[in-house]
Amino acid sequence: MIREESPNGAAILEFDGQGEVGMGGPVLGTLLVNGVAVLADRLAINRWIWSEDSRYLACVEWVGRGSDEGGDLRLYDLLHQQCLDWRHPVGWAPSFQRFHSGIIEFAGPQQAVRVPCLGGGEGEAHHIKAIMTGKAEAGLQLVKTSPLANE
Numbered sequence: 001m002i003r004e005e006s007p008n009g010a011a012i013l014e015f016d017g018q019g020e021v022g023m024g025g026p027v028l029g030t031l032l033v034n035g036v037a038v039l040a041d042r043l044a045i046n047r048w049i050w051s052e053d054s055r056y057l058a059c060v061e062w063v064g065r066g067s068d069e070g071g072d073l074r075l076y077d078l079l080h081q082q083c084l085d086w087r088h089p090v091g092w093a094p095s096f097q098r099f100h101s102g103i104i105e106f107a108g109p110q111q112a113v114r115v116p117c118l119g120g121g122e123g124e125a126h127h128i129k130a131i132m133t134g135k136a137e138a139g140l141q142l143v144k145t146s147p148l149a150n151e
Helices: 121-132
Strands: 002-005 014-022 027-033 044-048 056-064 070-077 089-090 093-099 103-107 112-114
Touching: 014 044, 044 070, 044 093, 056 093, 070 121
Parallel strands: none
Antiparallel strands: 002 014, 014 027, 027 044, 044 056, 056 070, 070 089, 093 103, 103 112
16 A cells, blocks of 8 residues: 655545556556545556646556557546546556646656646647757746656
8 A cells, every 4th residue: 555645745645556467567556535536446557646736636547458558647636526527648657757737747758748627828838849849948948857756
């Protein structure tokens, strides 16, 4: 059982691993926040990241093998205690870096995803472009981040 506090300390995440998806594969299990199942009756992969304000938890829902290979990124709203109606394929084991201003950053080939249901505008679009290209446009600063403890 893994227990982790949200950045503001107001919520407790618990992940109860139930086994690997295969030799060396990600661990599947039940993900709870403050005792509430994040993905209802679906299994999660042992990858997640909190938003900087602790309002949202981005986690990976296991969708199986085959054409859907791995998992979908899901977003849990702590205020309303429910998963938002949004998903994005991320594969087996995304390496989360940072979740801020509606943008989730990763290490590796897929480096950023903007979560449309969290708003965002032109500034976020430029920031994502900067992350993907490694170059900030005029007036924008590219921020480098380090991996989180759960990686």
